[in-house]
Amino acid sequence: MLRWTKTTSHKPRVRVSPLTSAESVLKIRSYMPILEIHNLVKTYTAPDGERTTILDIPNFTLEPGEQIALEGSSGSGKTTLLNLIAGILTPDRGQIRVAGKDIALLPESVRDRWRAEHIGYVFQTFNLLHGYSALENVELGMMFGPGVDKEFAAHLLERVGLRERMRYRPSQLSVGQQQRVALARALANHPNLVLADEPTGNLDRRHTDEAIALIRQICGENGAALLLVSHDYHVLGKFDQVRKLDEINLAAQAFAEAAAP
Amino acid sequence: MSATTHSPFLAGLYLIVRRSLRRHALSTTVTAASVALASGLVMAVFSIADQTRTAFTGGKIGYDAILGARGSPLQLVLNTVYHLETSPGNIPWKLYQTIREDPRVDLAVPYAVGDNYRGFRIVGTTEDIFGRLEYQPGKRFEFQGKGRPFDAKRREAVIGSFVAQRTGLRLNSTFNPYHGLTFDETMRHPEEYVVVGILKPTNTPSDRVIWIPIEGIFRMEGHVLRGSGEEFQAEAGKEIPDDHKEVSAVMLKFKNPQAGFALDQTINKQGKVATLAFPIGSIMASLFDKMGWVNRVLILVAYLVVLVAAGSILASIYNTMNERRREFAILRALGARRRTVFSAIVLEASTISALGVLAGYLVYAGILAGAALVVRAQTGVVLDVFSGHQVLYLAPIVMIVVGALAGVVPAFKAYSTDVAANLTPHS
Ligand SMILES: Nc1ncnc2c1ncn2[C@@H]1O[C@H](COP(=O)(O)OP(=O)(O)OP(=O)(O)O)[C@@H](O)[C@H]1O
Ligand SMILES: [Mg+2]
Numbered sequence: 201m202l203r204w205t206k207t208t209s210h211k212p213r214v215r216v217s218p219l220t221s222a223e224s225v226l227k228i229r230s231y232m233p234i235l236e237i238h239n240l241v242k243t244y245t246a247p248d249g250e251r252t253t254i255l256d257i258p259n260f261t262l263e264p265g266e267q268i269a270l271e272g273s274s275g276s277g278k279t280t281l282l283n284l285i286a287g288i289l290t291p292d293r294g295q296i297r298v299a300g301k302d303i304a305l306l307p308e309s310v311r312d313r314w315r316a317e318h319i320g321y322v323f324q325t326f327n328l329l330h331g332y333s334a335l336e337n338v339e340l341g342m343m344f345g346p347g348v349d350k351e352f353a354a355h356l357l358e359r360v361g362l363r364e365r366m367r368y369r370p371s372q373l374s375v376g377q378q379q380r381v382a383l384a385r386a387l388a389n390h391p392n393l394v395l396a397d398e399p400t401g402n403l404d405r406r407h408t409d410e411a412i413a414l415i416r417q418i419c420g421e422n423g424a425a426l427l428l429v430s431h432d433y434h435v436l437g438k439f440d441q442v443r444k445l446d447e448i449n450l451a452a453q454a455f456a457e458a459a460a461p
Numbered sequence: 462m463s464a465t466t467h468s469p470f471l472a473g474l475y476l477i478v479r480r481s482l483r484r485h486a487l488s489t490t491v492t493a494a495s496v497a498l499a500s501g502l503v504m505a506v507f508s509i510a511d512q513t514r515t516a517f518t519g520g521k522i523g524y525d526a527i528l529g530a531r532g533s534p535l536q537l538v539l540n541t542v543y544h545l546e547t548s549p550g551n552i553p554w555k556l557y558q559t560i561r562e563d564p565r566v567d568l569a570v571p572y573a574v575g576d577n578y579r580g581f582r583i584v585g586t587t588e589d590i591f592g593r594l595e596y597q598p599g600k601r602f603e604f605q606g607k608g609r610p611f612d613a614k615r616r617e618a619v620i621g622s623f624v625a626q627r628t629g630l631r632l633n634s635t636f637n638p639y640h641g642l643t644f645d646e647t648m649r650h651p652e653e654y655v656v657v658g659i660l661k662p663t664n665t666p667s668d669r670v671i672w673i674p675i676e677g678i679f680r681m682e683g684h685v686l687r688g689s690g691e692e693f694q695a696e697a698g699k700e701i702p703d704d705h706k707e708v709s710a711v712m713l714k715f716k717n718p719q720a721g722f723a724l725d726q727t728i729n730k731q732g733k734v735a736t737l738a739f740p741i742g743s744i745m746a747s748l749f750d751k752m753g754w755v756n757r758v759l760i761l762v763a764y765l766v767v768l769v770a771a772g773s774i775l776a777s778i779y780n781t782m783n784e785r786r787r788e789f790a791i792l793r794a795l796g797a798r799r800r801t802v803f804s805a806i807v808l809e810a811s812t813i814s815a816l817g818v819l820a821g822y823l824v825y826a827g828i829l830a831g832a833a834l835v836v837r838a839q840t841g842v843v844l845d846v847f848s849g850h851q852v853l854y855l856a857p858i859v860m861i862v863v864g865a866l867a868g869v870v871p872a873f874k875a876y877s878t879d880v881a882a883n884l885t886p887h888s
Contacts, residue, residue: 288794289881309798316796325885327791331480343473344796385795 232300234393234425235262235285240294241451242280254280256451257294264392267416267426269436272445276452278429279324281445282395285427286321287311299392316345320386320424322415324397326378328370334381335366341388356384360414376407383415387422394419396428400435412438470801477792478809485781489813492777496817499770500860501824503763507852508825509832510756512844514749523595524568525721526739528552528560528728529710534738535748541572541710542741543666544582547642548574552735553688554706560713565720570594571708573678576638576650581624583638583671585678585708588613591658594712596667608632608658613674619658623668623837630656638673640683650681664843679706713737767863770817774810775867782874789875790883803876810868811861818857825853 237260243251254277262268272278283289285296287303295302299318303311315321328337338353357366360380370378379399386394396415400408412428412435419426428439436442446452482489522542529537530550539546551573561569570593573585591602591610604610604619611617620630630636634656640648654673662668679686680695686705687693693705715721721739728737738744749756789802833844 283881283884286794288884309800312793312796312798315794321794323794323884327787327794327884329788329791331484331788332476336476340473340476340792341795343469343476344792344798344801345469347469348472389796 232264233261233297234264234266234299235260235427236295236297237261237285238295238297240284240296241292242277242284242289243292253451253454255284255449256454257281257448258450260448262393262425262427265420265423265425267419267439267441268428269439269442270427270429270445271431271433271436271442272429273431276431276445277449278431278445279397282321282397282427282429285393285395286319287315312344316341317389318392320389320391320394322379322382322386322394322396322399324399324401326370326382328378328381328385330370333367333369334362334373334384337370337381338385338388341385345389353384353388356387356418357381359418360384376403376411379403379411380414383411383418387418387424390422391424394424394426396426398430398432399428400430400432405434408432408435409438473797474801474805474808477805478812481781481785481805481809482812485777488777488780489816492773492813493817493820495773496770496814496860496864497820497824499766500818500821500856501828502766503860504821504825504852504856505828505832506759506763507856508829508850509836509844510759511850511852513836522741523597523600524570524712524714524741525718526713526715526724526737526741527572527710528556528569528713528735528737531734531736534736534744537710537736537738538741538744540574541712541738544584544670545666548709549736551687551707551709552711554703554708555688556735557708557711558703560711563724565716565723566713567716568593568712568714570712571675572710572712573675573708574642575678575684575709576640576681577642577644578624578636578638578671579628580644581621581628581669581671582642583618583673583678585673585675587675590672591619594714596663596665600663602663602667603661605659605661606632608660611657611672611674613676615674616652616654616677617657617674618654619660619672620656621660621668621670622662624671625659630659632656632659638681640681650683652677652681675708676701767860770860771863771867774813774864775870777813778806778810778868778871779874782871785875786878786883789878790880793878793880794884799876802878803872806872806875807865807868810872811865814861814864814867815857817864818860821857821860 237257240255240257240260241253242255243253246252270278270281280289284291285298285303287296287298287306291304294304296304298314301314303314306314329340332340334357335353338356339348339350342348342353354366357363360383362377362380362384365373365377368377370381373381383396383399386396394415399415400411403411415428416426416438428435429445430436527534527537527541529541529548530552532549536546536549540548557569557571560566568589570589571586574582576583588610591604593601595601605622608619611619618636620628624630628636635653636656637653638650639645640650654677660668678684679701680697685692685694686701686707688707689702689704691705693701695701715724721737725737725739728735792802793799829844836844
């Protein structure tokens with residue numbers, strides 16, 4: 201087991217957030233899903249003023265440590281769904297429980313902290329901070345969460361093969377390297393849940409295979425559940441569990457029915 | 462756990478602010494420079510205003526009153542204490558003799574002007590000025606080296622330290638007085654004076670004065686005495702009748718304060734021939750009150766300068782807001798709260814302000830050093846660059862607070878950044 205347990209330098213951190221009790225409950229009752237979605241509805245107002253329902257998901261769950269790939273075509277609402285789970289967007293209706301907490305009900309500042317502590321997000325566009333080195337990008341991921349652990353940040357970058365590139369800025373890294381920085385950053389706060397949005401969009405096949413293997417392996421090592429969304433069958437094929445967004449999303453079915461002759 | 466920073470939040474703020482200041486180095490520098498100018502100017506204006514005021518009014522004069530010609534007491538004070546302006550006129554020698562004998566008067570020292578040497582005022586007086594007069598409470602004129610007071614019967618002079626420094630006159634140097642209060646080479650008197658004493662620096666306007674026996678003024682060629690109402694010119698070797706003598710002013714020390722009020726009553730209210738400038742401190746204070754509007758204008762200008770500096774902080778940070786919206790969105794997505802990015806911007810503004818304020822001390826020191834030179838050359842009053850005036854810490858605090866407030870506008874923009882909308886790059 202490659203799990204990060206270098207006890208001399210990296211003891212389990214003491215969290216001082218008010219969420220401590222919820223978290224310990226979570227650890228004891230490990231059967232509780234890490235992610236539970238109920239009757240989630242998200243609408244957008246189109247430029248013509250009409251409200252369109254993008255997502256309508258009656259039920260979706262993810263167990264701790266589980267790795268699921270979600271398939272969806274472009275524009276099907278994958279990024280929207282991940283943003284909702286991360287608490288970056290708020291739903292029109294329904295519940296999204298992450299580690300037992302309905303994040304839509306949390307006050308915004310608590311939600312921001314909750315996200316930092318529980319969710320690692322590999323963005324479709326990486327969203328690295330351009331003025332900062334690879335190492336600082338990972339550390340900034342820690343600064344607004346439980347705290348900076350420089351050794352662990354370096355360890356993660358080493359783990360994704362960037363030991364020699366820690367001081368490089370994103371503009372000095374290849375796309376694949378940037379993507380690996382984003383992955384390292386997503387894991388910085390020991391999240392229970394990693395969201396990955398089309399993380400291989402810009403990579404060739406060989407690097408895609410490597411990247412997917414790495415994400416899966418590192419999430420496994422760190423005990424994080426993984427929810428990856430993609431429209432790339434090659435990527436999806438690397439997962440044991442693949443679900444179609446359109447199957448869990450009633451809005452897509454409604455759309456398909458409306459479009460049918 | 463050594464690897465964990467104790468306040469990650471502050472560490473994060475610090476990193477964000479430092480990086481942004483460096484990335485916008487040019488605008489940071491220019492803005493900080495404008496803050497430096499503003500705070501330096503404000504500190505200088507307040508400090509100079511305050512210091513000149515205390516220098517001129519501080520009750521620091523060792524005698525109580527000045528008796529002079531009928532007219533403005535302020536002019537008497539400026540003329541006699543600060544050796545500025547022209548004398549408002551003369552009073553008969555008899556008046557000096559009378560007041561000197563008055564039982565309420567402890568000391569009376571005459572003061573007669575009319576000549577200069579290279580622009581430095583020559584004052585005719587008696588030896589009392591060295592032995593007995595206190596120019597500031599407890600302080601009397603002292604001589605450098607082997608200097609001594611002049612002999613009232615000879616053409617001898619005692620010069621202030623600043624005069625010695627500027628003219629190069631030394632002990633036993635000789636010089637000829639020039640007529641008038643401003644230097645005019647064609648107005649040279651034929652009498653030759655020898656320097657018998659150089660005074661130690663007093664850091665008062667008296668450092669700029671040349672003291673000679675008052676008899677010398679009476680007898681200077683071309684001087685006309687009108688003490689009796691008729692014109693009279695002294696002749697060599699002949700006694701001058703007291704009736705003809707006159708003086709510009711008399712410096713007075715009273716035996717008690719009541720004497721001043723009593724004499725004020727008799728000389729100023731009932732009398733018609735002379736003016737008693739008393740108390741000297743309050744006369745100078747009233748001058749500053751009259752000049753108060755100058756002060757108020759300066760203060761207003763100072764406030765405006767601070768406002769302009771605050772505006773430039775606001776503008777410089779606001780200008781970076783658009784390019785940084787994505788950065789804020791990413792930071793927010795990484796768990797930074799709204800108030801965190803808000804604080805980062807306010808901190809950035811205050812940091813620029815603080816950097817500016819630090820440089821402002823240099824600006825202040827520069828302005829004050831320059832002003833001190835000018836004021837000293839003009840009046841002999843010495844400004845202290847490092848006097849612990851409270852503006853030296855109040856202005857920086859105010860400037861930093863104002864800077865932080867200026868940061869609030871762009872900070873609010875950062876605060877209200879929509880995360881989802883700014884996470885994807887827009888071309
Ligand atoms: N702010 C918005 N306002 C209106 N419509 C939006 C907004 N954001 C997204 N949409 C719409 O929601 C739908 C889903 O967008 P989303 O970004 O989730 O797609 P996606 O599945 O991630 O696509 P891709 O694979 O191309 O990234 C799209 O049709 C898009 O036009
Ligand atoms: Mg997407």
